[in-house]
Amino acid sequence: MERVIDGASVRTLAARAAGAGGVPPGPPRSLAKISFTLWVTSERYFRLGVGVKSAHNGGMDPISPLEQTLHAARALVLADLVAGRVADADVVSLVEQSITQRRWWVEQWPEGAQFVAGLVAQDVQDALLERYGRWPLCPVCGTGEPHALDVEPELGPDPHWVCTEAGVKVAAVGSLGEALGGPASS
Numbered sequence: 497m498e499r500v501i502d503g504a505s506v507r508t509l510a511a512r513a514a515g516a517g518g519v520p521p522g523p524p525r526s527l528a529k530i531s532f533t534l535w536v537t538s539e540r541y542f543r544l545g546v547g548v549k550s551a552h553n554g555g556m557d558p559i560s561p562l563e564q565t566l567h568a569a570r571a572l573v574l575a576d577l578v579a580g581r582v583a584d585a586d587v588v589s590l591v592e593q594s595i596t597q598r599r600w601w602v603e604q605w606p607e608g609a610q611f612v613a614g615l616v617a618q619d620v621q622d623a624l625l626e627r628y629g630r631w632p633l634c635p636v637c638g639t640g641e642p643h644a645l646d647v648e649p650e651l652g653p654d655p656h657w658v659c660t661e662a663g664v665k666v667a668a669v670g671s672l673g674e675a676l677g678g679p680a681s682s
């Protein structure tokens with residue numbers, strides 16, 4: 497089930513989101529669609545998360561710790577989606593839906609901020625299961641029924657993808673590409 501129509505552009509977005517630098521030149525035209533979504537989303541962040549930017553302070557408001565947390569979680573999960581070649585525009589919007597819900601969640605319970613990356617990964621996994629199928633497939637087990645990795649801890653810091661059948665940690669959330677044998681372009 498290869499659904500990555502536009503892996504390169506999402507990879508670019510993920511790199512930008514991660515602050516990795518080195519954005520490749522000449523993004524494909526389809527990037528505009530995704531960029532628009534992200535732009536609209538970030539407009540919303542500024543209104544809800546940081547407050548309406550006033551004209552008198554003459555500069556950008558700092559990004560709140562909450563938004564930094566959400567930003568990091570988005571970057572990690574997008575990186576794993578890109579690694580698994582399922583990061584088309586529809587899937588990116590699933591990530592945004594999760595981010596929106598988790599923003600609310602962290603606002604209710606700020607101590608849960610460090611759990612957000614693992615929760616977003618699980619939200620996206622659940623949403624993909626309904627619409628696309630299992631993700632991410634286990635790259636460790638060579639035999640038997642194909643199965644998805646799970647996030648552990650389900651509610652905790654430093655989330656990892658694990659194969660419960662083999663009982664192994666496969667990769668940190670955000671580092672699935674390494675476990676899958678390199679970047680999505682290979």
Ligand SMILES: [Zn+2]
Nearest residue numbers: 634637659661
């Ligand atoms: Zn496995």
